[in-house]
Amino acid sequence: MLTLECPYCGVMADETELSPGYEAHLKRYGPGSSDEEFEAYMFARKNPKGVHFERWRHAYGCGKWFLAARDTATLEVFGTYPAQSSAPPQDLQDKIKAKRPDWKGYK
Amino acid sequence: MKRYSAFAIAREALSNHMGWERAWAAPQPKAAYDAIIIGAGGHGLATAYYLGKNFGITNVAILEKGWLGGGNTGRNTTIIRSNYLQDSSAAIYEKARSLYETLSQDLNYNAMFSPRGVMMLAQTHHEVRGYQRTAHANALQGVVTEFISPQRVKELCPILNIDGPRYPVLGALWQARGGTGRHDAVAWGYARACSAMGMDIIQNCEVKGITSANGVVTGVETTKGYIGTKKIGIVVAGHSGQVADMAGFRLPVEAVALQALVSEPIKPCMDVVVMANTVHGYMSQSDKGEMVIGGGTDGFNNFTQRGSFHHIEETLRALIETFPIISRLKMLRQWGGIVDMTGDRSPIISKTPVGNCFINCGWGTGGFKAIPGSGWAMAELMAKGEPGPLAAEFDMWRFKEGRFIDESVAAGVAH
Numbered sequence: 001m002l003t004l005e006c007p008y009c010g011v012m013a014d015e016t017e018l019s020p021g022y023e024a025h026l027k028r029y030g031p032g033s034s035d036e037e038f039e040a041y042m043f044a045r046k047n048p049k050g051v052h053f054e055r056w057r058h059a060y061g062c063g064k065w066f067l068a069a070r071d072t073a074t075l076e077v078f079g080t081y082p083a084q085s086s087a088p089p090q091d092l093q094d095k096i097k098a099k100r101p102d103w104k105g106y107k
Numbered sequence: 108m109k110r111y112s113a114f115a116i117a118r119e120a121l122s123n124h125m126g127w128e129r130a131w132a133a134p135q136p137k138a139a140y141d142a143i144i145i146g147a148g149g150h151g152l153a154t155a156y157y158l159g160k161n162f163g164i165t166n167v168a169i170l171e172k173g174w175l176g177g178g179n180t181g182r183n184t185t186i187i188r189s190n191y192l193q194d195s196s197a198a199i200y201e202k203a204r205s206l207y208e209t210l211s212q213d214l215n216y217n218a219m220f221s222p223r224g225v226m227m228l229a230q231t232h233h234e235v236r237g238y239q240r241t242a243h244a245n246a247l248q249g250v251v252t253e254f255i256s257p258q259r260v261k262e263l264c265p266i267l268n269i270d271g272p273r274y275p276v277l278g279a280l281w282q283a284r285g286g287t288g289r290h291d292a293v294a295w296g297y298a299r300a301c302s303a304m305g306m307d308i309i310q311n312c313e314v315k316g317i318t319s320a321n322g323v324v325t326g327v328e329t330t331k332g333y334i335g336t337k338k339i340g341i342v343v344a345g346h347s348g349q350v351a352d353m354a355g356f357r358l359p360v361e362a363v364a365l366q367a368l369v370s371e372p373i374k375p376c377m378d379v380v381v382m383a384n385t386v387h388g389y390m391s392q393s394d395k396g397e398m399v400i401g402g403g404t405d406g407f408n409n410f411t412q413r414g415s416f417h418h419i420e421e422t423l424r425a426l427i428e429t430f431p432i433i434s435r436l437k438m439l440r441q442w443g444g445i446v447d448m449t450g451d452r453s454p455i456i457s458k459t460p461v462g463n464c465f466i467n468c469g470w471g472t473g474g475f476k477a478i479p480g481s482g483w484a485m486a487e488l489m490a491k492g493e494p495g496p497l498a499a500e501f502d503m504w505r506f507k508e509g510r511f512i513d514e515s516v517a518a519g520v521a522h
């Protein structure tokens with residue numbers, strides 16, 4: 001079972017305590033955007049086989065949204081961080097790069 | 108190809124069964140083909156078959172990174188039905204279902220299509236209204252379905268508990284000509300027929316790159332070297348995003364795990380397929396006697412072909428309430444497949460931003476039933492370069508334009 005540490009309350013939360021929220025760091029577009037931008041925000045997904053950044057909600061705990069870095073090909077969890085981050089923290093990116101030298105980097 | 112028949116069995120018996128040919132050849136790739144299909148699952152093989160059968164295009168290679176039928180085609184619970192709400196879905200699933208009726212004769216291979224009837228239980232008033240509406244839509248579409256009473260449900264499936272305390276059965280959507288098929292045999296039958304037409308099925312050959320010139324495809328880089336081609340059909344289910352990335356475009360698809368399990372075999376006790384979408388579970392009985400069980404998908408991107416344990420527990424909890432008889436059954440095997448879920452849960456059969464590169468994906472949790480119809484439509488798209496009526500509305504630009512085929516065709520529940 002997937003276990004993620006909630007960066008807010010510090011609990012190691014089992015998957016059954018969490019709600020998945022899929023891809024993180026999507027750029028949000030609204031009225032006034034082009035069709036392409038809006039489609040990209042709504043539907044186009046990276047869906048990588050490997051390092052992925054996602055949104056999770058500690059639904060049956062403190063209730064907060066947070067972000068996680070995970071490998072979709074091995075289910076290894078690299079770390080979690082607050083939802084207020086506009087990009088994964090540098091130390092987390094360094095940690096991933098050390099473990100996955102082939103990783104092309106965030107973006 | 109030597110035809111299979113009762114006569115052939117008698118003939119081979121006389122020579123101690125030493126004369127059977129291999130079902131399909133195992134060639135090395137040629138330098139180039141008129142068309143390449145990436146992915147030898149049911150949809151890829153059916154595409155190749157109808158390219159040959161309907162359009163006479165047989166200089167075709169089907170490239171498979173593992174073994175043919177080893178993806179979702181060999182991992183599914185084989186429910187076949189066509190009782191969808193929207194006209195475009197009903198059309199392609201009914202085309203597929205009707206092709207299944209005669210598939211064994213057409214392929215000269217026993218696909219074991221068993222039209223035993225599929226019942227989708229209505230366990231809330233909302234579902235009753237929804238399924239009644241679907242039955243009316245199906246009547247207009249020419250798909251034979253009917254909304255039946257709880258008593259009729261009980262007659263058709265006596266082991267079903269229709270008076271459950273939480274979700275009593277209020278009726279069901281019944282499609283008498285829906286049923287099941289033999290998943291491996293569908294892949295093997297198409298493979299044998301493709302090979303007999305002279306097509307090359309190349310297993311253990313992973314596509315690693317797609318080359319193009321002036322925006323039009325020219326070939327593929329594979330683990331068995333470069334292969335040139337004029338046309339490419341990408342039919343790789345869970346890996347659609349990865350292969351689309353090689354061609355240089357992004358899809359509205361996420362890959363998640365869907366699991367299934369079978370029980371120890373028991374005496375025949377159920378001769379219909381039952382789906383219970385409110386409680387998230389479905390069940391049928393295989394010819395071997397195993398209860399074949401499935402439920403919902405996991406909620407996160409995953410490529411490992413295994414799912415989360417708590418989903419199995421949820422599925423069984425729901426089914427034990429629905430079928431109390433199975434509460435003491437031991438489960439024998441459990442497995443997972445990586446399903447490709449689109450933004451509107453309907454499939455994509457489409458041209459792409461790259462010339463002569465076509466994609467067929469997004470069948471998600473429910474594409475086994477669609478294999479013959481999808482292959483038919485995809486072959487037409489690849490042969491003519493433009494979609495025919497079956498594929499027209501399933502293009503990938505519908506997400507930009509808001510033309511969703513809004514139907515939980517491949518809902519994360521049951522199929």
Ligand SMILES: Cc1cc2nc3c(=O)[nH]c(=O)nc-3n(C[C@H](O)[C@H](O)[C@H](O)COP(=O)(O)OP(=O)(O)OC[C@H]3O[C@@H](n4cnc5c(N)ncnc54)[C@H](O)[C@@H]3O)c2cc1C
Nearest residue numbers: 146148149150172178179180183184186314444474475476
């Ligand atoms: C547990 C489970 C239960 C299901 N139950 C049902 C059901 O009851 N009814 C129903 O209708 N549907 C069901 N489905 C869905 C159904 O299985 C799929 O929609 C269908 O089989 C998809 O077929 P396909 O040919 O598109 O994909 P697949 O059979 O997955 O074939 C794709 C192939 O592409 C290959 N490939 C991938 N990448 C590459 C590459 N780079 N190079 C070469 N080859 C590559 C893969 O190895 C694979 O063999 C279920 C699925 C699962 C997982």
Ligand SMILES: [Zn+2]
Nearest residue numbers: 006009058062
């Ligand atoms: Zn928390």
